[in-house]
Each structure stands twice: as structure tokens, then as C-alpha cells.
Amino acid sequence: xxxxxxHPSWVICKSGTSVKIECRSLDFQATTMFWYRQFPKQSLMxxxxxxxxxxxxYEQGVEKDKFLINHASLTLSTLTVTSAHPEDSSFYxxxxxxxxxxxxxxxxxxxxxxxxxx
Amino acid sequence: xxQGEEDPQALSIQEGENATMNCSYKxxxxxxxxxxxxSGRGLVHLILIRSNEREKHSGRLRVTLDTSKxxxxxLITASRAADTASYFCATAGYQKVTFGTGTKxxxxx
Numbered sequence: 516x517x518x519x520x521x522h523p524s525w526v527i528c529k530s531g532t533s534v535k536i537e538c539r540s541l542d543f544q545a546t547t548m549f550w551y552r553q554f555p556k557q558s559l560m561x562x563x564x565x566x567x568x569x570x571x572x573y574e575q576g577v578e579k580d581k582f583l584i585n586h587a588s589l590t591l592s593t594l595t596v597t598s599a600h601p602e603d604s605s606f607y608x609x610x611x612x613x614x615x616x617x618x619x620x621x622x623x624x625x626x627x628x629x630x631x632x633x
Numbered sequence: 634x635x636q637g638e639e640d641p642q643a644l645s646i647q648e649g650e651n652a653t654m655n656c657s658y659k660x661x662x663x664x665x666x667x668x669x670x671x672s673g674r675g676l677v678h679l680i681l682i683r684s685n686e687r688e689k690h691s692g693r694l695r696v697t698l699d700t701s702k703x704x705x706x707x708l709i710t711a712s713r714a715a716d717t718a719s720y721f722c723a724t725a726g727y728q729k730v731t732f733g734t735g736t737k738x739x740x741x742x
Contacts, residue, residue, distance in 0.1 A: 549730065558721060559676075559732040608676065610730065621664065622730050626675035 517543050519611050521625035528599055529633055536594045536628045538609030544589035545611035549622065550582075553606040565592050599632045606630075637722045637733025645739040652709040654736040656722030657702075665698055666723045666730075667707050676721070679707075714742045 518541040528534050538548055546567050551559040563579075565571040565586035573579045581603075583595040592611075596603055606629050610622040637658045646652055656665070667679040682689045682698045682705070689696045695708040709716055717740045722733040 547728075551732075558735050559723075561729060561731060564728065621681065622725065624668075624676050624678065629673075 517541075517611075517613070517623040519609065519623045519625040521607075521609060521628050523628060524626065525629040525631070527631045527633065530600050531598055534596045534599055534630060536596075536607055536609075536630075538592045538594070538611070538625050540590045540611040540623070543611075543613055545592075545613065546589065547612040548586055548592035549610045549612075550584060550592075550594050551608045551610070553608065553627075559608060562594075596630065599630070601632045604630055604632045637724055637731065639720075639722060639733040639736045641736060642734070643737040643739070645741065646712055648712060648714055648740055648742050650712055652712050652716070652738055652740070654707045654720055654722075654738070656705045656707070656724075656733050658705075658722075658724045658733075659703065660724075660726060662700070662724045662726055664725045665696075665705050666725070667694075667696060667705075668721045668723060668732075669718045670721065670735075671718045679720075709738075712738075712740045714740050716740045 520539045522537045548565050550562045552562050553559045561574050562577045563571045563573045565584045567586050567589050571584035586592040606627050608627040610624045612622045637656045639656050664683045666681045668676045680691045680696050682696050693710045698705045719735045719737050721735045723730050
């Protein structure tokens with residue numbers, strides 16, 4: 516099956532620093548990648564949708580200047596949390612969709628990155 | 634915004650019993666997926682059912698989809714202690730996948 520990886524698996528950083536999280540589709544090309552956030556004991560919430568070569572589309576309430584998304588290639592998308600604060604501590608999960616048009620919108624999820632901001 | 638609502642929110646059963654979780658959604662979908670998540674861990678994909686399918690099986694899992702009622706159910710038969718986890722339904726429209734609120738399942742040995 517399709518494999519999506521994330522790096523790093525977890526990261527601890529100081530308040531005010533920026534953190535970059537990578538999402539890679541390992542064995543397929545993904546025109547679209549999605550970023551989700553999950554706070555403790557809550558469900559996953561979609562943050563943004565990124566299409567290769569174009570600007571990301573952010574969900575309502577998500578600050579685009581704080582969560583920078585770059586989707587420079589068909590296999591890599593990055594999420595940078597800028598000037599991170601403790602309230603940004605969360606579990607960040609990406610997903611990727613096949614390059615070929617998929618009527619059924621099948622997406623494959625990465626294992627997630629746990630961010631802790633001190 | 635949350636697309637799917639799941640019930641029950643939490644469920645506790647004895648090992649060997651069956652567990653049923655339900656998911657209701659609001660808009661039309663292309664597919665619906667079920668995921669398991671152990672505490673503090675990533676998602677494990679369980680099963681995907683497409684909008685033109687009504688039932689699907691995978692091992693001890695049985696998923697049904699009723700698009701007229703905009704609902705799906707996940708049945709885990711002969712539950713095991715290792716099935717203890719949170720279970721989420723995720724509905725896929727044309728572009729987005731949105732997750733339900735989740736059901737926390739506890740299987741008591």
C-alpha cells in the first residue's frame with residue numbers, strides 16, 4: 516500500500532523558535548497533501564490543504580503566517596510552525612492523495628509528529 | 634468543522650463481546666474510512682468503503698454504509714483487549730477528508 520512518512524516523529528523546542536515538519540509520499544506522487552492537528556483527547560482537525568506548486572488553502576481560524584506550508588514537489592510537503600508557543604503543542608498529521616485523479620479521494624496518512632513547546 | 638458525529642462517545646465491553654460504533658455525517662461523500670488510534674500514537678487505517686458500496690469485511694471488522702441515511706457503522710467481532718483504542722470515522726468529499734469525534738473503546742480482559 517501507499518506509504519507516507521513524517522519527520523521528525525517528535526520534537527521538543529523552546530518558545531519562540533520555529534519548527535519544520537516534513538511529510539513525504541514514499542512510493543507515489545501526491546498532487547495534494549493535507550495537514551491536520553490533534554489536541555489531546557480530541558479528534559483530528561484539518562488545518563490546510565496544499566497542492567503541489569501553488570499556495571496552500573487554510574481552514575478558518577488557522578493562521579497562515581504562523582503555519583507555513585510548502586509543497587515544492589510531488590512527494591514532499593513541509594509545515595513550519597513559526598515562533599512556536601506552548602499552545603501550539605499538539606500532534607500534527609499529514610496525508611497525501613494519489614497523483615492520478617481519484618474519484619473516491621483516497622488519502623494516506625503519515626504516522627504523525629508530536630510537537631511540545633516549552 | 635467536524636463532519637462526522639460518532640456514537641457512543643465511549644464504550645466498555647468484555648473481551649469476546651462484539652463492539653459496534655456508529656458514524657453519522659452531513660454532506661455527500663466519495664468514501665468513508667475507519668481508523669484506530671492508540672493513546673498518544675498515530676492513526677492506523679482499518680478499512681475504506683466507497684460511496685457505491687454497502688458493506689465491507691476485513692478480518693473481524695465489518696463496516697456498513699447507508700448513504701441515504703448518511704451513516705456508517707463499524708462492528709468489531711470477538712473483541713480482544715488489544716482492540717482497546719479510539720476509533721474515528723473519516724469522510725472524504727471531493728477534496729477534503731474530515732474526521733468524526735471518535736469513540737473510545739475499552740475491552741476488559
